[in-house]
Amino acid sequence: MMDVQLRRVLSKPLNALAAAVDVSWITPDRLTMVGLMAGLGSAVLAATQCWTLALITWILSRVLDGLDGTLARRRAAASTPRAANASQAGGFLDIVADFAVYGATVLGLAIxxxxxxxxxxWPFLLVMFSYYLNGAAFLAFSSIAERTGRTSSDADNRSLFFLGRIAEGGETVLVHSLWLLLPFFAWQIALVWSVVVFVSAIQRMIVGYRLLR
Structure with a gap:
């Protein structure tokens, strides 16, 4: 719901960071992998109840998640066909890493x-199930929309077509951060969040179906 506004606010600092790290030995894929390691590390730290360190590594992983795509788009501005293909491969790697981090951090927090x-x-299991439905909806839509040339008004220059709804990346980062800031309220937050994500998944399924008819 707030991803468009967040991208506008964060575009300048992310572009500045991308310019600062734009050296030959730093690639978008390497940033993605470091972000993945940080996210998995956050899950392990949460499981061992190191809440502050888990929060720091979680935020680091999300900064890197935004930075890898920014760097890829910066390099694609003067790209060759090979660079464009690398960017698509990086987009695939990025979404897989995101799913791994989201699932791992819910599991780590639950433990x-x-x-x-x-x-x-059970509230954490509900969150995992809602993530599964949500991911299935937007990945299926992205795949079919790519083949049929159909998009929504939410389409942007990312590797996948996203159906923006009330639960997007910005809300996910916020809720996972709240979990680590207030772990003693974790299951209550999880219960509310699962409802929000379920509603978002239903919205995506309805909108996606209508767009593809």
């Missing part, structure tokens, strides 16, 4: 919160 605060498991 840490149940151990430290006797939180129930």
């Amino acid at each position: 840490g919160a149940t151990a430290a605060f006797s939180a129930p498991w």
Whole structure:
């Protein structure tokens, strides 16, 4: 819901960061992999109840997640066909890394919160199921829209066509950060968040179906 506004706000600092790290040995794919390691590290830290370090590594992973695409687009501005293909491969790697990080951080938080605060498991399972539905909806739409040439008004210059709804990347970063800031309320936050993501998934399914008819 707030991703468009966030991209506008963050575009200048991300472009400045991309310019600063635009050297030959730093590639978008390497940034993606470092971001993936940071995200998985955040999950491990949450599972061991190191909440502050988990929050720091989570935010680092999300900064790198924004930076890899910014650097790729910067280099694609003067690209060759080979560079363009590399950018598409990087987009694939990026979305796989995002799914891995989101799933791992929910699992890590669930382990840490149940151990430290006797939180129930089922709200975290609901979040995982809602992520599964949400991911299935926008990935299926992206694949079919690519073949048929159909997009929505939410289409942008990213590697995949996204159907923007109430739960997007910005909201996910915020909620995962709240989990790590307030781990003693983790299962309550998870319960509310799962409802929001379920609603978003239903919205995406309805809009995607209508656009593809």
